[in-house]
Amino acid sequence: MTELAVHTTAIPGLLVIDLPLPGDDRGWFKENWQREKMVAAGLPDFGPVQNNISYNQAVGVTRGIHAEPWDKYVSVATGRVFGAWVDLREGDSFGATHWHEIGPGTAVFVPRGVGNAFQTLEAPAAYTYLVNDHWSAAAQSQYTFLSLADETAAIPWPIPLADAELSAKDRAHPRLAEVTPVPPRRTLVVGGGGQLGRALAALWESRADVDVVTRAQLDIAEALSVDAFDFSPYGTIVNAAAHTAVDAAETPEGRQEAWAVNAAGVGRLVEAARTQRATLVHVSSDYVFDGTAEVHTEDEPPSPLGVYGQTKASGDQLVAMLPDHYLVRTSWVVGEGANFVDTMAGLAERGIDPSVVDDQIGRITLAEDLAAAIDHLLTARPAPGTYNITNDGEPLSWAQIAAEVFALTGHDPARITPVSTATYYAGKDGIAPRPARSVLDLAKITATGFTPREQLAALRAHLRPSALAGID
Template sequence: MTEFGKALTPTETSIPGLVVWDLPVHGDSRGWFKENWHREKMTAAGLRDFGPVQNNISFNDAVGTTRGIHAEPWDKWVSVATGRIFGAWVDLREGPTFGAVFTTELDPSRAIYVPRGVGNSYQTLEPDTAYVYLVNDHWSPDASYTFLNLADEASAIAWPIRLDQVEVSPKDLAHPRLADVTPMGPRKTLVLGANGQLGRALRAEWGDAPHIEYATRAELDLSSPDLMNARRWRDYDTIVNAAAYTSVDVAETPEGRVHAWSANVLGVGSLARVATENDILLIHVSSDYVFDGTSTRPYRENDPLSPLGVYGQTKAAGDTIVATVPRHYIVRTSWVVGEGKNFVRTMADLARRGVDPRVVDDQVGRLTFTHDIARGIRHLRDSAAPYGTYNLTSSGACRSWADIAATIFDVIGADGGRVIPTPTDAYFAGSMNTVAPRPRYSELDLSRIESTGFTPGDGDERLETYVRALG
């Protein structure tokens, strides 16, 4: 008999993420009423806001009707409208709890949240049982399922009614034993901008595991009107947007302005829509150029945006869009150095060639090595840090471009005094090309990301190691 008057209460099970919920049911001589799904109340009580999109009902006439152990690539909220079931759940996800079993009975006063990859099955204990489940993806023939045999000896599920005495489909009886089951892998991670400096660092950080994908602009066009159908997006957990239009000076030209807005704003907007509609974590890389460089202290994450030029304006607009995605990290960085063409490589080359370069001395900030950005991105995701914006640069003193160039010369064994400090205005005087305004002060406050347990690399040590590795 259904129990009335329970409080809305979650109970963790032995399978991570599988949670039983007691539901308030109100009844009298006329029958009963319950709120089977109430987003505000249930998420406030701790249920993940899993975004159901479909509600299904399986009606079962007879006692002993048994449904097979199916693990699906979506989350489920399972309950009973009438009758009673014995439910069995087996963890079929890749990981240390693969094969773990949990069983319990459900009536209208109990429900269970079933995460993606956990095998779900039941046996009816009363006639006319209506089994109800909400899912956060529509059924698709392209979805990947994992199945387990109801009679698997390793799972040893104690079915109340023997399997040779129940209504069950031949297909469910033919599923493999646990030893022959291929575990369901985690949801995928997609790295965009895979051939850029940061993209290559992320590849080095994450490797080539089957659930990690890397894509260039040619392989995934964010401006495509068919982006929403370019992937089965519900199979993805994380998108890292390491792609951007970064030609700061060209962005000031009529043609460059169009390209900058297309890549850094319109493309990001499309990506944000994909992430929002498919419950994907969007990690987006930002820039110190969203500020005007007039601060008298290191910039904090919540300081007002005040970009000077087109590039900074497009990055600020992109940040504002990404901030609307429920699950997001904006990683704001500066003066990026990695594998590929960059300031440090250029200065090292000039030092070896005997060139005495003029280098601006009134723009100050910190270098950020792509290895550290990749580490920081992984840390934020793996540690489940609070969503939002995080500054991430190398640590240490804030220095000018000229100071950094002199250090590079010294590390190589050239004379750092050969670097000629030059004011920005004088450096660009007489240039025939369009020149973008640049923030003169770019130091970013690192206290927020450090509070999550992440330690940025020391800038001086990183620079010396990088230069020496250039040979």
């Protein structure tokens, strides 16, 4: 008996599957789709939601070539067909072909955007296919077609098309030179008004397949806003939105807002990603830890001290339930917008000598480096899961970073007065607890091939060139 086996083809993602057919004199039995076994054998966990059957009662019936906006898994219950596929997706493999005879013991996984066709060789033929989206007239309008007789594809139909039975529509499909390639699924950046959102927008400015939305366009804290948003074009969702007002989160109003954005809002994005089979990139925080560990690894259980950290930890747990996700944990982000580094540079310029805490230890993260790391994850595609991402280098206190800012902008670093957290916040109400150590282990992201910049080099690059004039 044939063993279950998965074979690759010249078309990326198009897979041919050998199916076992145990049987006796009475007939045979097959597991046409068996998720656990087939995913283990190498098939994508594509989540079928609809099963269709095309019944073909005569030899020579020929259908296609149709590229559809979903993945599908095709096989034959009775009869035998000649299957043919042409890659109609945008990219280097556009126009690549594969053909294969399909009987009950063979199945083929056809990724979105690959044109599918078949010709009946033995009738009646029950051609069955599972798809991972529901058919609709709107979805059908997104089909891409190719002529069955296209000379470039040069499909060797066993029964000449002149002798085959084709529909009028299938006869009228365009040649390959006239086909507009199927574009890749788009990328959505949520929270485009924040430091990371702006950095991603700048990094991906030249890409036509990226949409960056602000809270005015999509407010994940509001169910009606999320329900009204069309996520269907997106294969990747990057969540750069968060409620980050740490102290405000300790107030009654701020607590509600933090939970609405960082937990409930994240849950809505998780469900949107699940429905669209999209990759979700979500940004987490060092505040999910209590800061007692010298270095925090990706495997450390959450132990948040305050409301902000609790809401972020809650959102993290929701994201982790999605199979295709990257949970990016970071700390001390510095980018375009209000941030600690630019505040210190402004104080130095105005002659103000600040007191800065010296018992909170960590590393800064330039927003542009965080964006670059996210781009790397989506390009390299390491295993889904949690990845710590900050700049590298010797961990420093906030006071040490402030002193570096003063020195790099031509001011005396001795103007910084180091103080303890307790002293700094003495007599102030509504202050959220902070983790004492926010150092994140970077071994996992480094192992994927991404090397974070050293934080002082990144700091120097961030500060305005004019502020660094004359500084060696």
